[in-house]
Amino acid sequence: MSVQTLDNKLLIVKYLFSYFRTNFYKKTRGRIACDIFSMLYQFLAFLRFYWSAVTKYQLHSPFVFELAHAVLEDRRWYYTFRDVEQLRERMLSGDEIIEVEDFGAGRTRSQKRRSLRQIVRQAGSSARQGQRLFRLAQWLAPKTMIELGSSVGISTMYLASAVRQACFLSLEGSPQTAEVARANLSWLGLGNTEIRTGAFEQTLLPALQSLQSVDLVYLDGNHRLEPTLQYFETCLPFAGTHTVFVLDDIHWSPEMYTAWQRIRQHDQVTLSIDFFDFALAFVNPDFRVKQHWNIVPAWWKLWKFY
Numbered sequence: 001m002s003v004q005t006l007d008n009k010l011l012i013v014k015y016l017f018s019y020f021r022t023n024f025y026k027k028t029r030g031r032i033a034c035d036i037f038s039m040l041y042q043f044l045a046f047l048r049f050y051w052s053a054v055t056k057y058q059l060h061s062p063f064v065f066e067l068a069h070a071v072l073e074d075r076r077w078y079y080t081f082r083d084v085e086q087l088r089e090r091m092l093s094g095d096e097i098i099e100v101e102d103f104g105a106g107r108t109r110s111q112k113r114r115s116l117r118q119i120v121r122q123a124g125s126s127a128r129q130g131q132r133l134f135r136l137a138q139w140l141a142p143k144t145m146i147e148l149g150s151s152v153g154i155s156t157m158y159l160a161s162a163v164r165q166a167c168f169l170s171l172e173g174s175p176q177t178a179e180v181a182r183a184n185l186s187w188l189g190l191g192n193t194e195i196r197t198g199a200f201e202q203t204l205l206p207a208l209q210s211l212q213s214v215d216l217v218y219l220d221g222n223h224r225l226e227p228t229l230q231y232f233e234t235c236l237p238f239a240g241t242h243t244v245f246v247l248d249d250i251h252w253s254p255e256m257y258t259a260w261q262r263i264r265q266h267d268q269v270t271l272s273i274d275f276f277d278f279a280l281a282f283v284n285p286d287f288r289v290k291q292h293w294n295i296v297p298a299w300w301k302l303w304k305f306y
């Protein structure tokens with residue numbers, strides 16, 4: 001091998017190394033640092049939550065007791081759970097790639113073309129969370145529901161099948177993702193749900209106007225402080241005494257936690273409950289004294305079993 005060829009080969013290796021370092025290594029390192037920070041933050045957030053949490057046995061209000069029991073302790077199993085989880089498995093085992101319009105915050109990343117599998121893993125509600133949402137909706141029996149962030153429809157299917165007679169609008173910014181959600185809903189025969197596509201900033205108000213009043217609002221998209229507060233404020237004039245706001249991912253980032261603190265301190269919020277998986281804000285003026293509870297299942301604090 002001549003010195004010239006060796007020089008050229010070394011040059012290529014050097015080029016590849018610097019390319020890898022600038023384009024892959026640094027990004028990966030940044031992403032890993034971000035993921036580690038996020039995991040650490042969530043772990044500490046869980047400890048903070050757990051430390052101050054009570055079980056249903058420390059609750060005095062019959063309403064909160066019944067609600068906590070229904071969401072956290074009810075062990076009844078429904079065929080819907082099997083159906084939704086089968087659909088999840090099907091999406092996870094396929095290799096479909098779809099175009100995703102990125103709307104910034106949230107667990108999603110900014111690639112344009114993404115595998116369905118990755119979306120389901122990163123953005124979809126877990127089975128436990130979905131089932132808790134199902135039990136919540138079943139217990140509250142709302143007549144109208146609105147969801148901000150359908151993604152591929154996992155939480156949408158759980159909510160829609162809990163109250164099949166409810167009128168349910170789910171909003172999603174990314175058209176192809178919404179298409180997957182629509183297909184999933186139609187596979188389960190959930191005709192009570194309509195998925196509307198477009199940025200929440202454009203779709204939320206018309207959706208609320210068409211429902212006229214909303215009994216359950218599920219905020220699960222655009223996890224940033226100002227937009228979250230803005231969506232909450234937009235929904236408030238459409239809320240009645242029995243309306244509940246369900247906020248997802250409040251322990252996901254300091255920003256979301258601040259959003260939750262501001263919402264629960266809002267003048268119109270009379271009762272707030274944090275289940276860690278999601279949190280609830282009620283605006284019912286019949287709860288005269290403003291209350292807040294962090295609640296865990298009874299077996300998570302066995303020594304408080306009395």
Ligand SMILES: C[S@@+](CC[C@H](N)C(=O)[O-])C[C@H]1O[C@@H](n2cnc3c(N)ncnc32)[C@H](O)[C@@H]1O
Binds near residue numbers: 172
């Ligand atoms: C966390 S995912 C929703 C997951 C879903 N609720 C579930 O549990 O299966 C959030 C979704 O909100 C959508 N989104 C975020 N910001 C948005 C915005 N400003 N307008 C419209 N859609 C948005 C994203 O495209 C994403 O699909």
